[in-house]
Amino acid sequence: MTRIVSVALYSRGGPVAAGGSQKTLGSKTYHWGILVSPERSTGRDCAAYHATDKSYLDTTTYRMVNPEMKWYFEAKENINPELSTKLVGHLVIGKVPDKATAADIKAVFNSVPLPVKNQNPQQDCKTWIVNAIQALQKLKWASTFDVKKFMDYAVLYADDRMKGTTSKEPKMKVYVPKK
Template sequence: MTRIISVALYSRGGPVAAGGSQKPLGSKTYHWGILVSPEKSTGRDCAAYHATDKSYLDTTTYRMVNPEMKWYFEAKENIDPELSTKLVGHLVIGKVPDKATAADIKALFNSVPLPVKNQNPQQSCKTWIANAILALQKLKWASTFDVKKFMDYAVLYADERMKGTTSKEPKMKVYVPKK
């Protein structure tokens, strides 16, 4: 079974179906992550990986989790990305080798350096994605392309996707670098 690797962009505001309800802030408009899925997904057969600094209220203990908002790596397995109301779209950038296990994939993304707080320029989930792409390229799991140009393209793609039903872009698209 062929597994593809995509860079996923998520709405930071309301559901994507709202269509352009966010103010454009460039790449900061979106949360960035990685999706690994079969070429033809049939539901809860995907995995998502990202760096986050979110804090939230634990509804059992009523205490804040991560109140310092430190960056950490998060892996979610056996998910169906189509159930996410915040997934704007994803750009396919590579393939997982047949011999790689789920543990290998998770270990790869877990080894990507986390963003560092209080840096100039500010680091974020986008920084983590850029480093994840470089790690994928080093392993030949993704083709070699200019990461900055890809990131700029991804923002334009997501901005178009945020138009909702009038968008001309598909939810999943294979990234083809311009020569």
């Protein structure tokens, strides 16, 4: 079974998602992650990987989880990305070799350096994505392309997807670098 690797962009919701923030915030308008899925997904057969510094209230213990907002790696397996209300779209950048197991794939993304707090320039989930793409390119799981140009293209793609029904872009698109 062929599995594809995509860079996924998610709406942050709230005031950030309201029109106009793309011009002010640029790439920070979106949360960035990786999706690994079969070429033809049939539901909960995908995996999502990302770096996050989110904190939240544990509804069982009523204690804050990650109150210091430290960066950590998160893997979610057996998901259906179509059920996400925040997925703006995803750009296919490569394929996973057939011999790679779910543990192999998770290990690749778990080894990607996490963003570091209090840096200039500021590091975030986009920093992690750049490093993840470079790791995939070294493994030949992603095609070779200029990562900065890709990131700029991805923002324009997501900005168009945020237009909703007037968007001209599909939810999933294969990235083809311009020469």
